[in-house]
Amino acid sequence: MTNLAIQAEKNIQNLHPMRDEFEQNRMIESLVHTYYDDVYQLACHILEDVNDADDMTQETFIKAVTHMDEFRGDATLKTWLFSIAINQCRQFLRKKKSRQKLSTTLKQITQFIKKTPSPEETVSSGEANAQLWTAVSQLKEKHRLPIVLHYVYDFTTQEIATILNTKAGTIQSRLHYARHQLHHVLVNQNHANMKRGK
Numbered sequence: 001m002t003n004l005a006i007q008a009e010k011n012i013q014n015l016h017p018m019r020d021e022f023e024q025n026r027m028i029e030s031l032v033h034t035y036y037d038d039v040y041q042l043a044c045h046i047l048e049d050v051n052d053a054d055d056m057t058q059e060t061f062i063k064a065v066t067h068m069d070e071f072r073g074d075a076t077l078k079t080w081l082f083s084i085a086i087n088q089c090r091q092f093l094r095k096k097k098s099r100q101k102l103s104t105t106l107k108q109i110t111q112f113i114k115k116t117p118s119p120e121e122t123v124s125s126g127e128a129n130a131q132l133w134t135a136v137s138q139l140k141e142k143h144r145l146p147i148v149l150h151y152v153y154d155f156t157t158q159e160i161a162t163i164l165n166t167k168a169g170t171i172q173s174r175l176h177y178a179r180h181q182l183h184h185v186l187v188n189q190n191h192a193n194m195k196r197g198k
Contacts, residue, residue, distance in 0.1 A: 028065055035078060036061070039085045046089040056092055060085040098154040135185040143178040146171050 039060050043053035063084055064071075071080055136147055149155045149163065157175070161168040 028061075031064070031077075032061055035081055038078065039081055042082060042085050043089055046086070047092065052092065056085065056088045059088050063088065094154055095152075098152050131186065132182070135182050138185070139178055139181060143174050143181065146174045147178045147182075150175060 036057065040053055040057045043056045043060070044050060047053050047056065060081060064081055067084075071077065136144060139147065145164065146160050149160045150157070155163065157171045158168050161171045164171070
């Protein structure tokens with residue numbers, strides 16, 4: 001353990017109880033100065049994206065500072081921070097995977113769009129995404145919640161059934177109906193956009 005790490009460990013121990021705001025800020029600076037690069041490199045290895053890694057590194061230290069009372073010294077401070085960083089990165093990847101899954105589903109729903117989009121259609125892709133969420137928000141809650149829980153939060157049908165206190169078969173039926181409704185709404189929106197473009 002380096003001298004900086006040893007000093008950081010001592011500083012964190014002094015956070016129980018916290019003395020004053022100046023002392024707190026000094027100790028937080030010591031924590032970040034000592035471990036930021038290590039946590040950042042770990043996040044880079046997990047996320048393989050420097051921007052995402054920087055965001056998750058900041059989130060790691062924010063969570064560490066706000067949960068400092070949970071650090072009992074059973075493990076090293078670095079181990080504790082790495083545990084937080086790994087959890088933050090995993091949560092980020094799960095959400096990212098869910099968004100990608102939703103994006104893939106949207107492409108399947110909107111197969112009626114030309115296979116080779118024009119420049120104008122490419123520019124309007126953000127608008128199409130907004131149209132999707134508008135369509136989702138118009139669903140009844142019993143159909144909207146399964147869509148959101150499944151495609152945004154990546155819950156399985158059985159998990160959604162448990163959350164909503166209903167049967168898995170009911171959730172499957174609601175997801176099927178919701179996808180059909182979204183397809184219908186998006187097709188109508190696309191036709192309306194095409195008419196306006198003429």
